[in-house]
Amino acid sequence: MATDTMLPAGPALDTPAERPPGAGSGGRSRRLGKHALLIVLGLAMLYPLLWMVSSSFKPTETIFRDPSIWPRQVDFDNYTEGWTALAHPFHFYLWNSAVVAFFSVVGNLLSCSLAAYAFARLRFRGRAIFFAMMLSTLMLPIHVLIVPRYVLFSELGWINTTLPLIVPKFFATDAFFIFLMVQFIRGLPRELDEAARMDGCGHFRIYWRIVMPLSLPALATSALFTFIWTWNDFFSQLIFLTDPNTYTAPVALNSFLDGQGESAWGQLFAMSVVALAPIFGFFLAGQRYLTQGIATTGLK
Amino acid sequence: MSELGLGDIAGSAGDRGAERRAQPSHRKLLKSKGSRREDRAAYAFLLPWFIGMAVFTLGPILASLYLSFTDYTLLSPPEWVGLDNFQRMLDDTRLHKSLVVTFEYVFVSVPLQLSLALALAMLLNRGVRGLAFYRSVYYLPSLLAGSVSIAILWRQIFGGDGLVNQLLDVVGIEGTSWIANPDTALGTLVVLNAWTFGAPMVIFLAGLRQIPASYYEAASVDGAGPVSRFFRITLPLLTPIIFFNVVLQMIDAFQNFTQAFVVSGGKGGPVDSTLVYTLYLYDRGFGSFEMGYASALAWVLLVIIAVLTGVNFLFAKKWVFYGD
Numbered sequence: 001m002a003t004d005t006m007l008p009a010g011p012a013l014d015t016p017a018e019r020p021p022g023a024g025s026g027g028r029s030r031r032l033g034k035h036a037l038l039i040v041l042g043l044a045m046l047y048p049l050l051w052m053v054s055s056s057f058k059p060t061e062t063i064f065r066d067p068s069i070w071p072r073q074v075d076f077d078n079y080t081e082g083w084t085a086l087a088h089p090f091h092f093y094l095w096n097s098a099v100v101a102f103f104s105v106v107g108n109l110l111s112c113s114l115a116a117y118a119f120a121r122l123r124f125r126g127r128a129i130f131f132a133m134m135l136s137t138l139m140l141p142i143h144v145l146i147v148p149r150y151v152l153f154s155e156l157g158w159i160n161t162t163l164p165l166i167v168p169k170f171f172a173t174d175a176f177f178i179f180l181m182v183q184f185i186r187g188l189p190r191e192l193d194e195a196a197r198m199d200g201c202g203h204f205r206i207y208w209r210i211v212m213p214l215s216l217p218a219l220a221t222s223a224l225f226t227f228i229w230t231w232n233d234f235f236s237q238l239i240f241l242t243d244p245n246t247y248t249a250p251v252a253l254n255s256f257l258d259g260q261g262e263s264a265w266g267q268l269f270a271m272s273v274v275a276l277a278p279i280f281g282f283f284l285a286g287q288r289y290l291t292q293g294i295a296t297t298g299l300k
Numbered sequence: 301m302s303e304l305g306l307g308d309i310a311g312s313a314g315d316r317g318a319e320r321r322a323q324p325s326h327r328k329l330l331k332s333k334g335s336r337r338e339d340r341a342a343y344a345f346l347l348p349w350f351i352g353m354a355v356f357t358l359g360p361i362l363a364s365l366y367l368s369f370t371d372y373t374l375l376s377p378p379e380w381v382g383l384d385n386f387q388r389m390l391d392d393t394r395l396h397k398s399l400v401v402t403f404e405y406v407f408v409s410v411p412l413q414l415s416l417a418l419a420l421a422m423l424l425n426r427g428v429r430g431l432a433f434y435r436s437v438y439y440l441p442s443l444l445a446g447s448v449s450i451a452i453l454w455r456q457i458f459g460g461d462g463l464v465n466q467l468l469d470v471v472g473i474e475g476t477s478w479i480a481n482p483d484t485a486l487g488t489l490v491v492l493n494a495w496t497f498g499a500p501m502v503i504f505l506a507g508l509r510q511i512p513a514s515y516y517e518a519a520s521v522d523g524a525g526p527v528s529r530f531f532r533i534t535l536p537l538l539t540p541i542i543f544f545n546v547v548l549q550m551i552d553a554f555q556n557f558t559q560a561f562v563v564s565g566g567k568g569g570p571v572d573s574t575l576v577y578t579l580y581l582y583d584r585g586f587g588s589f590e591m592g593y594a595s596a597l598a599w600v601l602l603v604i605i606a607v608l609t610g611v612n613f614l615f616a617k618k619w620v621f622y623g624d
Contacts, residue, residue, distance in 0.1 A: 171352025272449035
């Protein structure tokens, strides 16, 4: 299959492309013009974000008057007041989000890599059909499944617990990551497996001792995306967590917006910034894996 | 080109078919203990996936098909009502409005987002210094945009005295509340989606990288200018990637929920102008607990997405170029 040779070698994405002939003919001024355009556009893209961070340090009244991204004075009141504005302090909601994200990552890595190993390395009856089934669920919107899942989880008494958000991850329900790992494992040389097989290694040992360690880049990409998606996820958390004592950060933010309305923009912004901070951190730490991941499968 | 993993989705359906056809003979030859043992090993590895597929995916799909023919409020057992739910859709003016809003959103925001993505990818592709930096800056919004935080920010930015109007004020233009005006509310969501052009841009960049430089050299020798190089080489060779992005971003846009929900305060207003399909589904199912009707809506969504994806693949034959 043509797809066997995808991207394990990361650097490809980071080395500048060869210049098509003629590209440099515009000379210095044209190059400067291009950089100016790219910088202006980048600033325009980031302006709302920078402005939100800056506004989180401004008193609420000035948020509506001050479009600049330099706060005149830096003031942490929005953070201290916003932190305790809801029924629980904000770290309570952050912790709930972190628990959901952590177990989702663990679940996805284990269950999706098991399935991926089978699809990428083993020949078995029904492989083509199962693989096609897996691919077809790539595009399946959660909204189609949510009503029956809700009924199922409420029968089980799982509503207002984190279980509906975590348990499915242990059963390889995020087909995207199976797909991503299948692509990656197919790109690994088979010689190592075969040598191990000669030495009498079973499939589980090959999976655990050889394929998994070599698949670290794909695992890192999957972990990062799982974290970001579950941390940002609002739809299913809104549905499964209706008791304010079980809220995660996004649901808490939404209830903050509902309750305080527009009178507390400063505090809302401050808590929004806090909620975005982990994503930004992981973005900085794992950019390479993220861009490779979306280049492979179109993850967002 | 298909070195990108996406060949599997976009291009190689034929490959899989061939593989399936090849299998029986391969099996017959190797019907040894080893292959049966490999079967067993594979099914063991796939066990979690099998369970997940049955309990969390196929089961719910079938259950929601059944529920779509019932009246069900969670309080009493589902009651069979035949085609009533689907009949009701024909007269449900809010649903019609919601369909219009969703299609408008998808068919305006996706082309806008992808054009930006392609334009920027072209700009960045020509060996720009600092490529990694620019790419990161443009990509960051794609990661953040799905969050409630950004939706809250959007609600402020496009509000009556929000950032946009403050900036317009600087140049002497007096804006209205973009969020409260039914003519512009959906536009703010379109802008939000366009803001996430970074993700498809990274995919385009990876695709552009696969086009051999020798093609451009040959074209230059033949006297082709930059415009004709773009239309004769870049664009045709990029069509599989464009196709992949179109399919992916369309499906994605159909599922926009968080942004519409938060920006409109959960109501899809003003006057249902941001009532995207998933929001209406949520409102029926979890706002008024009409689970039967919500299931029917879910199935219609599934059919819409399947049909659109099918149409995409059908048309793909006409414009997507696979080289070999």
